[in-house]
Amino acid sequence: MERISGEIDRGDRTLRLTRSRALKMARSTHAYVRGNTAKFYEWLAKSRSAEHLPQGPSCWICGDAHLGNLGPIAAADGQIDIQIRDLDQSVIGNPAHDLIRLGLSLASAARGSDLPGVTTARMIEEMVDGYARAMAQGEDGETPEPNVVKAVKRQALGRRWRHLLSRMDDSNAGLPRGKKFWPLEPAEDKALKTLFKDPAVIAMVLALNRRDEGDRVRLLDAAFWKKGCSSLGNLRYAALLGIGGSRKQPADYALIDLKEAVTAVAPSSDPAAMPQDHAQRVVAGAMALAPNLGERMLATHVLGRSVMMRELLPQDLKLEVAQFSQGQATKAARYLAYVVGLAHARQMDREARRWWQDAVRRRQSATLDAPGWLWESVVDLTGIHEAAYLEHCRAYALSASEAQTG
8 A cells, every 4th residue: 555745643633633623613503513512412411401301212312413414325235215324422312312403403504594583493393293203103104305305315326436436546546645535654554454354344345235255355545534523533544445356457446434433422321231342332323223324334443442434335425405495494304303213213112102202292382383392402502502603713713813823
């Protein structure tokens, strides 16, 4: 594997990631909400409103069910479904937490689209209806996909391997170093070479896309991957594999995502029932909540640290909504809550689903057609995050100014 000049040492890497994360979270309240899961759980631990949340049947929850963490996910056999696509925070816990986190995300997206407050109220109402329909398991009818979801699903269906391979550097069949892919440290390079000789890792790669069990798997290139806010302080790598064919011309390629699994900030109602290894916990959560993704994941270790490994498929996309219309907002809220509800419901028996459906729909207000516990939680959290976002922007502006004058 060819080394690329201009290495970035670990200290410089951390500094650049810190600045990038701060900039990303300063772009909008919605971006701040997405990038700050910890603040949500700080509220959960301290707020009086949180004391009145219904306690649902313990099941695997996403723990970070915001808008960007849902989208089309391809199964190993090619089937595409809208599912939860990021399970880093997955724990066995209270399913109400996922509903509130999704409600906060949708409310912040609505504010970013300059929609009136009444639209947010309608979104919360539609969320409850969509979630309850998922608990009914089809007895109340299916929830149709809104246009914003249909659009991204059509995009996913039209994607092919060339869309992933566009990340490659044609000059050396590698990952192009630059904004996203950074050179590895020597210890990282050695560890990844060793990892992709592991029979369990090779077996997982060959299990996808009807590959031949006898195909040879070769590591062509690997890089540190600056991706989202999650790379900060943690291991994150991309690896390009050649499969079958000759050394110079593989018959197939695979792009692998390796992401360190860390302690979840989401609280668990039953820690003893979860794997103690963080990567194994995330894989178990994925199998329960998003089986399309879970069946493509493997828990492993790199440099003695717990890491989740998955092969990226071209159909894996996130829902990116720059602007909501009023009609899109309410329909999206209904459908995305339905998706989260399906993830929870598949873990419950019929009796538990019916009990939880009733608990979720229970009204506490005569003037709002939504549960008081959910509405009050979203309102409280929206105010907290708006204030924290402004403080974040102020701190970012000051640090940027100091960097320029320094």
